[in-house]
Amino acid sequence: MSQSTLLAPGGRPLPQAAGEPPLKRARPPASDPARQTIIISRIAFAVLTVALWEVAARWLVDPFWIGQPSKIAERLWKLIVSNDLLWHAVPTVLHAAAGLLLSLLVGIPVGLLFASSKFVERVLEPFFLGLYSIPRIALAPLFILWFGIGPMSKVVMAFSLVVFVVIMNTYEGMRGVDRELIDMMKAMRASRAYILRKVMLPSIVPWLFASVRVGVGLALIGSVVGELLGSNRGLGWYVEHAAGRIDVIGVFTGLVILMVVGILLNELVKTAETRLMRNRR
Amino acid sequence: MNDVVSDPSIAALSGQAAEPAVVLRNVAMDYGGAVLALADIDLALAEGEFLSIVGPSGCGKSTLLKLISGLAQPAAGQVIVRGRPVQGTPAGIGFMFQRDALLPWATVRENIAVGLDCAGLPAGAEREQRIDELLAFTGLSQFGDAYPRTLSGGMRQRVALGRILAYAPDIYLMDEPFGALDAQTKLLMGQELLSIWGRFRKGIIFVTHDIEEAVSLSDRVVVMTGRPGRIKAEYRIDLPRPRDSRGVRKLPAFHQYVDSIWGDIMSESVRN
Numbered sequence: 001m002s003q004s005t006l007l008a009p010g011g012r013p014l015p016q017a018a019g020e021p022p023l024k025r026a027r028p029p030a031s032d033p034a035r036q037t038i039i040i041s042r043i044a045f046a047v048l049t050v051a052l053w054e055v056a057a058r059w060l061v062d063p064f065w066i067g068q069p070s071k072i073a074e075r076l077w078k079l080i081v082s083n084d085l086l087w088h089a090v091p092t093v094l095h096a097a098a099g100l101l102l103s104l105l106v107g108i109p110v111g112l113l114f115a116s117s118k119f120v121e122r123v124l125e126p127f128f129l130g131l132y133s134i135p136r137i138a139l140a141p142l143f144i145l146w147f148g149i150g151p152m153s154k155v156v157m158a159f160s161l162v163v164f165v166v167i168m169n170t171y172e173g174m175r176g177v178d179r180e181l182i183d184m185m186k187a188m189r190a191s192r193a194y195i196l197r198k199v200m201l202p203s204i205v206p207w208l209f210a211s212v213r214v215g216v217g218l219a220l221i222g223s224v225v226g227e228l229l230g231s232n233r234g235l236g237w238y239v240e241h242a243a244g245r246i247d248v249i250g251v252f253t254g255l256v257i258l259m260v261v262g263i264l265l266n267e268l269v270k271t272a273e274t275r276l277m278r279n280r281r
Numbered sequence: 282m283n284d285v286v287s288d289p290s291i292a293a294l295s296g297q298a299a300e301p302a303v304v305l306r307n308v309a310m311d312y313g314g315a316v317l318a319l320a321d322i323d324l325a326l327a328e329g330e331f332l333s334i335v336g337p338s339g340c341g342k343s344t345l346l347k348l349i350s351g352l353a354q355p356a357a358g359q360v361i362v363r364g365r366p367v368q369g370t371p372a373g374i375g376f377m378f379q380r381d382a383l384l385p386w387a388t389v390r391e392n393i394a395v396g397l398d399c400a401g402l403p404a405g406a407e408r409e410q411r412i413d414e415l416l417a418f419t420g421l422s423q424f425g426d427a428y429p430r431t432l433s434g435g436m437r438q439r440v441a442l443g444r445i446l447a448y449a450p451d452i453y454l455m456d457e458p459f460g461a462l463d464a465q466t467k468l469l470m471g472q473e474l475l476s477i478w479g480r481f482r483k484g485i486i487f488v489t490h491d492i493e494e495a496v497s498l499s500d501r502v503v504v505m506t507g508r509p510g511r512i513k514a515e516y517r518i519d520l521p522r523p524r525d526s527r528g529v530r531k532l533p534a535f536h537q538y539v540d541s542i543w544g545d546i547m548s549e550s551v552r553n
Binding site for chain 2: 183202
């Protein structure tokens with residue numbers, strides 16, 4: 001008899017049990033009033049902060065020290081119009097993204113290896129922690145020596161900051177995998193590869209998102225630090241260049257752009273996460 | 282894999298002639314210390330038999346199932362499944378857990394497909410058709426694309442049941458599968474399990490702490506003692522088949538079984 005004939009001749013399906021309605025999907029409605037309030041409050045907070053800054057710069061502290069929002073806005077506008085903003089922001093973001101991606105490509109397998117072999121973990125742990133405790137920023141000159149002032153040194157800088165986060169999060173995620181799901185698979189003689197694909201990897205997805213959230217900021221730092229030390233382009237270069245000419249407004253403008261880029265990238269990650277994790281319990 | 286449906290009468294006949302599906306011989310189990318979890322377990326499951334194990338919590342009932350499925354190894358004694366000592370996980374074992382053990386990131390269809398994957402059924406039209414059948418069979422046709430978190434406890438256990446049926450095992454190990462459900466749902470699921478078993482006649486070892494549930498479903502009930510778990514008593518349940526798990530509870534004989542088993546378990550808890 002073939003696989004497709006589960007039901008015996010004359011067999012009738014089990015009835016739908018009564019009194020067992022499916023639970024309603026708990027999803028917040030699109031126009032959540034709380035959400036609107038939060039967005040409005042955020043804008044109010046930003047406006048207030050900028051206003052206080054402006055007031056301070058006009059009447060309390062010399063803008064030479066603290067910059068001045070109106071002048072920063074003016075500079076920002078110039079950068080946008082002259083297309084310099086994109087010219088500098090694009091390489092910084094691309095290098096950070098490449099470093100982040102590379103961290104995931106390397107960090108996930110290493111984390112999986114640590115989690116799957118107690119032996120490997122115990123042998124390598126002190127070396128791993130040793131590497132982790134090196135201040136990676138101090139390696140920047142070395143990276144420039146090795147990889148030149150081109151994109152590679154920035155990507156490696158970002159990578160060196162983020163990869164540890166990915167390894168540790170992957171490892172922690174693997175330790176938190178529901179044992180019962182693995183037992184369920186093993187009882188049906190599922191292969192290791194199948195268990196990895198169906199149980200392990202999906203289980204660590206929330207941990208990977210956590211890595212990416214932290215990693216976005218770190219990767220930007222890596223990319224910018226690389227540019228501070230050796231480059232002819234990028235937001236890090238712009239800040240360094242402005243500082244060299246004691247152009248405080250230029251420094252602040254660069255920092256504001258970096259901040260906005262960081263916020264935007266984080267929002268992007270959050271949106272992706274909400275979409276992908278929607279169906280989790 | 283081709284004997285998804287066996288004629289009950291043939292299964293019953295061959296069950297008498299053939300060797301037992303599962304044999305445990307003098308099995309002991311510890312948790313890597315002085316504390317024994319199980320001791321002196323001698324137990325056999327005949328082909329097509331519905332066997333329940335009841336006992337106080339922590340008596341090692343669940344451990345017993347893990348030994349049979351190869352998920353754990355005994356400290357002493359032999360575990361034999363279909364004539365072969367257990368090494369690794371034996372083929373054709375369907376394990377159902379108290380918590381449904383559904384993949385939360387997979388739909389009902391995908392969860393059921395896990396059973397088919399493990400049984401080695403390749404992707405294709407036949408596979409989709411089979412999932413449809415299993416969905417219809419478990420009363421979940423409208424919920425194929427739903428995720429587990431949107432389902433009630435009873436429906437989730439139906440999905441788990443669908444997944445096990447998809448794997449088409451020869452021996453079912455069920456670890457308090459309905460233990461977390463409310464009373465009515467539990468009764469209904471018991472009834473459904475009986476009707477499935479009546480059709481396929483595969484051997485089932487059903488672990489529960491609910492004595493009435495055990496008596497209403499089983500051919501035989503084994504009572505275990507507290508830690509270390511030993512077999513204290515065994516009851517052959519001579520109640521008419523096919524059974525209606527609610528109707529059977531009205532028979533005087535049913536209550537005699539339940540009372541005796543209660544007595545066994547109570548004397549156990551007094552002893553401890």
